[in-house]
Amino acid sequence: MLACPICSEPLNAVDNGVVCPAGHRFDRARQGYLNLLPVQHKNSRDPGDNQAMVEARRDFLNAGHYAPVARRLAELAAERAPGRWLDIGCGEGYYTAQIAEALPNADGYALDISREAVKRACKRNPQLTWLIASMARVPLADGCCQFLASVFSPLDWQEAKRLLSPGGGLMKVGPTAGHLMELRERLYDEVRQYTDDKHLALVPSGMALDHSETLEFKLTLDSGQDRANLLAMTPHGWRASAERRASVIEQAEPFEVTVSMRYDYFVLQ
Secondary structure, three states: OEEOOOOOOEOEEEOOEEEOOOOOEEEEOOOOOEEOOOHHHOOOOOOOOOHHHHHHHHHHHHOOOOHHHHHHHHHHHHHHOOOEEEEEOOOOOHHHHHHHHHOOOOEEEEEEOOHHHHHHHOOOOOOOEEEEOOOOOOOEOOOOEEEEEEEOOOOOHHHHHHHEEEEEEEEEEEEOOOOOHHHHHHHOOOOOOOOOOHHHHHOOOOEEEEEEEEEEEEEEEOOHHHHHHHHHOOOHHHHOOHHHHHHHHHOOOOEEEEEEEEEEEEEEO
């Protein structure tokens, strides 16, 4: 199942780690994850989200603000009942853990390129196989997964196709054009428009859209800390001016914002 990120040969369990026939060995960290991101595959010293971003997202999600998003993802995963699944770009594991709860008899894997994220994700479900790895070079064997999840994460479509077994599918979850619109209107003089279905043009041949739906609800953020966490876990935390961010965080009254998510499921034919 696991493949060596250096030579692509199978990785087998030994002592407290894994090793391939060529002798490339990777030890398991004390938190429980495997670091399968060789230094030559890194674009920076510490790629991915930093500690501040990870902790802001963890605190915001743990407060339950996006619980309906995770619940619907878990329901859609359970309807497909895969034998083996992978969360690509799992972050600190909030969505991963709920997929695992919905699929108690399935073999679950999760990866992210951020060490800070995976260190915290391990605590959510020690039974899963947690990996630090590149989404562009997933260290798993060809055709080994029946279900892939990609939630708010960049995606390499060819890698996704390679990982899926025939009939398996990818559930991609991302924001619609109306997501957080009230927040964006407060932060910018002109709200940048974007097309939320542009990823459909990237789907490789042999994969087809099988299901699509949108989930939308209003979210009321009463505390400044919740608003600060939301800003910190999105690009708005560095794109918007400090003055505009402070006006959102420090306002006395609750802040209501629209959450709008698109779920697209693509099947390998």
